[in-house]
């Protein structure tokens with residue numbers, strides 16, 4: 001028999017101090033956990049997380065919130081970077097929270113438990129700042145729900161000085177207006193420096209006993225901070241007329257912030273390692289920020305210019321220390337278009353042997369260009385594990401790809417799939433957009449034809465291959481050349497999907513998936529709406545609309561009612577093509593791009609005129625570099641294999657036939673989630689919005 | 696020494712981390728071994744995997760001080776210190792356990808490691824029964840004593856079963872091998888090992904192990920008990936799941952029985968000396984535990 005029936009006593013666990021408002025809610029939280037799905041979402045305890053701290057004293061306490069469920073939010077790099085930067089400051093403290101899933105929310109509301117942080121399990125309202133990461137517009141109703149769960153009023157004007165300051169940042173914040181009624185201040189652009197500057201403002205406001213209004217005015221003076229309360233909005237004839245400062249010292253236009261040198265910000269240094277499975281569950285190392293490929297639909301690319309690369313040795317140091325600390329056997333080199341990284345091949349090579357001992361490491365490049373790849377890279381990516389491959393040709397024909405400036409030829413795609421299948425892969429996924437400007441039925445049908453051809457290619461190597469075609473409705477985004485475009489209406493999108501279903505019917509190996517067009521419509525409201533769209537968003541939330549990215553929770557009806565209640569017309573906000581002299585809701589926010597440049601590019605697109613990547617070709621004077629005083633930081637003075645846009649050929653005149661030159665060398669991308677290039681929801685996540693049919 | 700060795704590791708799962716699933720625990724262990732420099736052998740093929748195998752699943756929400764994992768290792772590929780630790784496993788596993796403890800999440804505590812013959816039966820095959828310490832919801836210490844007597848003296852414990860889509864009833868009394876009420880198992884301390892923020896005033900080590908007010912009592916919400924149910928259940932031919940057991944006890948008592956807290960404290964095999972714990976904890980492992988925690 002075992003002599004030690006029970007473990008020997010060592011010493012006692014220090015009991016948690018449960019005090020009033022600021023104490024840990026853990027005992028109450030734990031009581032709910034046996035009744036909810038995936039309780040690990042609510043426990044914290046990840047490697048890389050800070051220790052619980054129940055009495056933060058004078059520290060400025062930030063609660064960083066990702067307004068979606070834990071397994072989607074945890075990997076968010078922006079949030080993790082700010083988390084570390086704030087926690088490195090002696091005067092600040094950051095903890096995290098994610099939107100509780102509906103079952104947990106119900107349990108929390110029933111027990112009167114407010115939104116809590118995962119580190120100390122302290123209530124959200126005990127923090128000085130609640131900061132939201134806005135990566136996707138359909139999470140906006142969750143932002144309101146989180147504020148409400150925190151026990152706060154959702155409207156900024158109804159909160160007081162004793163409430164936490166509510167900040168939001170992230171890509172979607174580049175049109176802050178739809179959330180302007182609820183958020184006290186928006187951080188525009190890179191947050192690395194802003195997080196510290198806001199902490200400074202909060203510290204001195206606290207020391208000086210500033211009122212809430214003084215604090216807000218002070219924040220509005222920080223470059224890159226937008227405080228909606230400091231601006232007056234006027235309308236004429238039902239349309240937006242102006243958004244103007246109400247006070248002296250408040251800028252007319254808020255310029256986005258961009259860090260000049262990524263090497264100065266080697267974050268995250270200690271990436272969080274979740275205890276449960278999450279999306280992008282691997283080591284993620286950002287190799288560069290920004291993208292100048294100039295795809296016209298791509299907000300991420302446009303708003304993060306210029307390109308700033310991380311030095312090769314720093315990338316490798318981050319990979320080595322990250323693998324050693326986390327024990328991951330997979331590393332993703334992240335950026336919007338990682339194949340464009342100057343040192344991509346040597347870095348991929350080095351990563352494969354960067355693990356501890358003889359353990360194999362697989363490398364993935366989550367943002368995919370089928371071009372600009374070489375056989376060497378393809379081989380190198382066949383690391384420890386062969387997951388699915390993902391490509392993003394975005395449009396079915398070369399003509400339409402010129403319109404959107406995604407200059408990938410059919411041959412590029414075939415070449416990529418050919419080497420993928422010959423390299424042992426059996427599954428590939430291709431992303432397409434439908435509802436693009438100038439799109440015809442022929443463009444849509446060509447998507448099916450491309451997919452069939454890809455399967456045929458695969459058949460030469462294996463009996464059963466699958467090509468999944470994932471189709472999303474195009475939503476014109478602010479600060480892109482397509483910001484003026486009409487978004488396709490519901491009937492049109494449904495008709496295009498029907499067309500695709502017809503043309504893939506019976507196609508063996510072709511798997512069609514599509515995003516719900518109704519959700520695309522709602523995304524259009526949140527993307528290009530002005531401040532009045534906030535009323536609609538609030539109405540959707542009040543009607544119970546949370547987790548709008550999840551099909552089981554999405555109902556267009558709520559949005560239609562919300563728009564009606566706000567006195568807004570869906571067609572006007574979503575489907576109307578804007579004129580050159582329209583005042584756009586985000587005109588007072590600058591992503592560094594001249595409006596004239598965007599307008600010219602919009603006009604060019606309509607005549608299918610393409611532009612080359614400005615990293616290697618002369619500057620188009622888009623404004624991103626000059627205005628921000630930041631320049632492209634690119635180590636290689638020559639464009640990657642396959643030409644500046646990766647097509648393997650010089651750009652052809654607009655009316656030229658598709659090129660039939662040999663494809664550039666093989667283009668294979670070991671990919672998993674689309675973190676970067678034209679970011680979208682990872683379809684690997686269950687039950688996200690989509691339909692599907694197998695051919 | 697043969698190139699490939701089989702290592703059997705006993706670990707505890709305590710505190711907040713009990714809310715992660717068996718699958719997530721497996722993934723955490725695999726990452727932890729890699730981060731600790733345990734030279735895991737890897738399968739071949741298109742999707743190479745570490746050759747690691749896990750024992751009986753622990754239900755999400757339950758704690759344990761007797762969990763097991765087997766891993767195939769190549770000591771030759773490890774650094775010197777790790778190689779010595781592996782080759783000395785069972786005698787001086789301290790280095791191995793220390794390194795593993797530092798690489799595993801808060802609350803997953805390696806307690807003991809031993810080399811075992813490659814041919815030894817797998818964890819799943821070897822284990823015959825396991826012992827649980829259970830705190831029943833809304834039940835005092837004396838309530839636990841009464842319940843133990845009741846289970847011991849009742850001729851049958853009936854549970855509803857769903858087998859092959861058909862509902863049936865089964866008497867599971869014969870699968871309950873031992874029942875008693877006993878003092879709560881003592882708490883090893885699980886210290887927070889967060890990587891940052893050292894030295895900030897006001898920190899606490901915790902919340903750990905449900906933060907008992909005393910090591911001699913378990914507290915859940917308002918409920919406190921220093922005596923709990925200790926029950927050994929057979930895992931052959933089929934394990935008796937905790938939720939089935941709770942349902943059976945509910946029928947026995949005529950009211951709903953919930954498990955406020957559950958901790959596996961033993962996994963038993965038929966060994967050379969008869970029934971024995973897979974890897975018993977001796978003096979030195981007790982010290983290892985102290986270091987690890």
Ligand code: SF4
Nearest residue numbers: 291293295298301336
């Ligand atoms: S779609 Fe990709 S390549 Fe094109 S601009 Fe966006 S990030 Fe760059």
